[in-house]
Amino acid sequence: MISFPNAKINLGLNIIEKRSDGFHNLESCFYPTGWTDILEILPANQLLFESTGIPIPDNGNENLCLKAYHLLSADFDLPPVHIHLHKIIPIGAGLGGGSADAAFTIKTLNDLFELKLTAIVMQDYARQLGSDCAFFIENVPKYCFGKGDQFKEIDIKLKDKFLVLVYPNQHVSTGEAYAGICPMEATDNLQEALQLEANVWKQKVKNDFEPQVFTKYPHIAAIKTKLYEQGALYASMTGSGSTLFGIFDQVVTPDFSPAYTVYSQPLSI
Ligand SMILES: C[C@@](CO)(OP(=O)(O)O)[C@H](O)COP(=O)(O)OP(=O)(O)OC[C@H]1O[C@@H](n2ccc(N)nc2=O)[C@H](O)[C@@H]1O
Numbered sequence: 001m002i003s004f005p006n007a008k009i010n011l012g013l014n015i016i017e018k019r020s021d022g023f024h025n026l027e028s029c030f031y032p033t034g035w036t037d038i039l040e041i042l043p044a045n046q047l048l049f050e051s052t053g054i055p056i057p058d059n060g061n062e063n064l065c066l067k068a069y070h071l072l073s074a075d076f077d078l079p080p081v082h083i084h085l086h087k088i089i090p091i092g093a094g095l096g097g098g099s100a101d102a103a104f105t106i107k108t109l110n111d112l113f114e115l116k117l118t119a120i121v122m123q124d125y126a127r128q129l130g131s132d133c134a135f136f137i138e139n140v141p142k143y144c145f146g147k148g149d150q151f152k153e154i155d156i157k158l159k160d161k162f163l164v165l166v167y168p169n170q171h172v173s174t175g176e177a178y179a180g181i182c183p184m185e186a187t188d189n190l191q192e193a194l195q196l197e198a199n200v201w202k203q204k205v206k207n208d209f210e211p212q213v214f215t216k217y218p219h220i221a222a223i224k225t226k227l228y229e230q231g232a233l234y235a236s237m238t239g240s241g242s243t244l245f246g247i248f249d250q251v252v253t254p255d256f257s258p259a260y261t262v263y264s265q266p267l268s269i
């Protein structure tokens with residue numbers, strides 16, 4: 001069975017407070033994109049994971065697809081499978097690709113072996129694999145809070161807009177990014193701000209990881225400036241970085257260094 005785990009972007013990311021478990025409470029809107037990996041899972045004689053495409057650091061037993069398999073096989077009598085992941089989404093890029101791979105492994109095993117798990121049950125499994133993993137079970141735009149693993153409905157109006165993503169070939173570790181942050185309550189209400197037109201988000205919608213990443217890597221800050229120069233209604237870094245995105249009113253042909261990876265798509269939600 002083949003599926004296409006997709007990247008997400010964060011529309012706004014406020015890191016509010018440090019929790020007693022060491023994680024942070026945040027608020028954000030997670031929005032799925034069309035930039036995908038390719039994941040194939042087939043019943044097999046013995047358990048095997050292999051990947052092609054972008055090399056994954058710490059591959060092997062630490063891979064989130066295998067972790068997802070082991071998590072479910074602790075509760076269900078799963079036959080061995082052959083998992084082939086073709087990695088396309090940049091890693092450590094703020095795009096949640098690893099979390100998407102894990103969530104889609106859970107969904108595929110559920111379908112393949114007719115486990116009949118509800119979305120709520122699959123989200124509970126996904127939460128054990130990563131804070132933003134549960135989002136990819138339903139995989140529709142959500143206002144997210146808590147560790148990024150609690151959700152509320154949000155009505156996002158980006159239909160017919162055009163999205164450009166720019167990955168500057170710079171890995172940023174999520175754990176290190178959180179360690180360098182100074183959490184604080186947001187001054188603007190994110191849910192209300194996101195109901196406004198995208199061209200006014202610039203004044204109200206922010207990503208709290210931007211200052212530290214932009215200070216350390218000025219070339220990443222320059223991408224945001226360039227997205228605005230090229231006509232973006234709104235531009236921001238996604239997650240803990242390093243990918244930048246711009247939302248445009250119309251189709252654009254983005255002009256960036258060939259050293260960067262650029263992905264663009266029309267938006268339908
Ligand atoms: C920053 C965000 C925003 O959407 O996205 P990415 O940049 O990773 O895509 C997420 O919060 C990333 O979630 P995820 O990548 O699943 O993080 P996890 O694997 O659970 O945690 C990695 C590390 O980040 C820190 N962490 C993560 C989530 C959170 N709410 N508070 C934290 O402090 C912890 O130090 C943890 O050890």
Ligand SMILES: Nc1ncnc2c1ncn2[C@@H]1O[C@H](COP(=O)(O)OP(=O)(O)O)[C@@H](O)[C@H]1O
Nearest residue numbers: 057063064091092093094095096097098099101
């Ligand atoms: N299937 C996978 N794809 C990508 N990264 C994975 C995977 N499995 C484990 N990882 C680990 O997860 C981390 C990156 O997660 P990823 O979701 O790509 O980035 P981000 O957290 O910036 O969105 C890396 O440390 C990587 O080694």
